[in-house]
Amino acid sequence: MMAEQIFGTGETKNSETEEEQKKKMIEEGKGAAILGYIPFMCFIPLIKMKDNPFALKHGKQGLILFIIEIAAVIFLLPKIGDLIWSMVIVLCLACAVAGIFFALQGQEWKIPFIGDLGDKFKV
16 A cells, blocks of 8 residues: 555556546647537538547537528528428327327327437436
């Protein structure tokens, strides 16, 4: 025990090395991570920095924001936004009617895409 206090253990050295590697990875990925939040530039960390978890995570988040931004712009266009919302309402109504139909028959039915999301909810 006294020798460990004086000379240290290999674990401390390894953890410092891992910490240094993490800092190096972050420093190398900072530029790409920043670009990940700029519209259209989010693809740079996703393509060029696949091996850097720091940049890749920021790139993925930036991509999701970019998709939301595109959707927001589309919904701002008067005719297209109205058309999309109308289609969404009709699809929801059709799925509700189909769900009622299958429930009356005593059958389980999973709405495409939505059913998978519903399975993930913990209630």
